[in-house]
Amino acid sequence: MFIKNKSAHSFDKTVSLTLEFLKLKAIKVFSVVNHQKNAEEIGLIMENETVIFFGSPAVGTLLMKENPEIGIELPSKLLIYSIGDDTYILYKDPEELVNLYGIKEARNAIEKLNLLYRLIVNNII
Template identity: 35%
Template sequence: MFKSVCLTAAMVLCPLAANATESLLMQESTHSVQATADKFVSIAEGKGLNVFARIDHQKNAQGVDLALRPTQVIIFGNPVVGTKLMQCSQSMGIDLPLKVLVSEDENQKVWLTYQNPHYLKTLHNVKGCDAVIEKVSGVMGALTSAAAK
């Protein structure tokens, strides 16, 4: 199952922005958070992407005696692609490397969530990088779909 989510500072504006590019994209996984994150990392590394960090928010919460459903963030990317995006709009650097959130919701469903590259293009006023944005969009969709199955 694949769905998009509209998240803005003023959630009330979402219905007004129905035609706008969705900021976050989500893919439901058939696996646990741990298994989904492990699979995502394995697939990403197998495609030659660098995995820079993996943050286990649940473990960090437990370390300060707080409860949190399983939640991990994987930070990954390709310096060649990232550099090309920053050459088109240097402010893209705030959203690079790319990230995917793997989390369990209140209904025990597991989701992979990531920023829509087309949204980032608009957010950062990226010009002249349409092919790179399309490539990143395709890779993100393929990675999350493969990790979810």
Template identity: 30%
Template sequence: MKKVITLSTFLFLASFFASASDGLIKYESQYAVKETADRFENILKSKGLTLFARVNHQKNAQDVNLDLRATEVIIFGNPKVGTPLMQCTQDVAIDLPQKVMVSEDENKKVWLTYNNPNYLMQRHDIQGCDEVISKISDVLTKLSNAAVAM
């Protein structure tokens, strides 16, 4: 059976991989920043992950009379997954717990963004933890897809 990739699918995949090349993975959301962040938070809690903090950078900027487009960071994790990664290379702790940023760009598009686990693997020269990195990648992909799904 021959598989056909439509132009729109190709362009989506090309833009996705292009945005992942800088160490970040981005998903466009059709929801507002707060709603996307709320959806992500609710999904991660329903999956038994720990929410450590949620930072509203826009509100913090407003509190000191500065302007910033809507930007929130959700800090979360699971010690059962993060600890084995730190056991491979303790320096990765600087990038843990996991974080996602939900923000609005200058064109009013909303993005859910996180560090590519493969980038972290390279950054910290993590050896022998391919299974853990794969698990983290899968979880982040599933959480992100669910948060931005229509």
């Protein structure tokens, strides 16, 4: 299940606020993929859409040590996109990872990730 929140800000402001928040919290940003820009480069037009890949190697490593297959979900990511004048933040509910990958010992890492997503969204929207 995905969790979607509407931002009170423009697309560009939502992206910049998200990146600023991650930097402020010393959370590593691994990559920022601008789908609109990539589409534009090959002559296609689409609305704004960016994925931010971020996380903590310490937290991710705990999860992957318990079940290496969870690595397909990492690093964590947020999708920020716009439809018309509305901007949304979307992410996968970390609680789903518990059952999907049988996480027991690193449950605390999932709780930290869940809290982080909520902090990001609450500080941005």
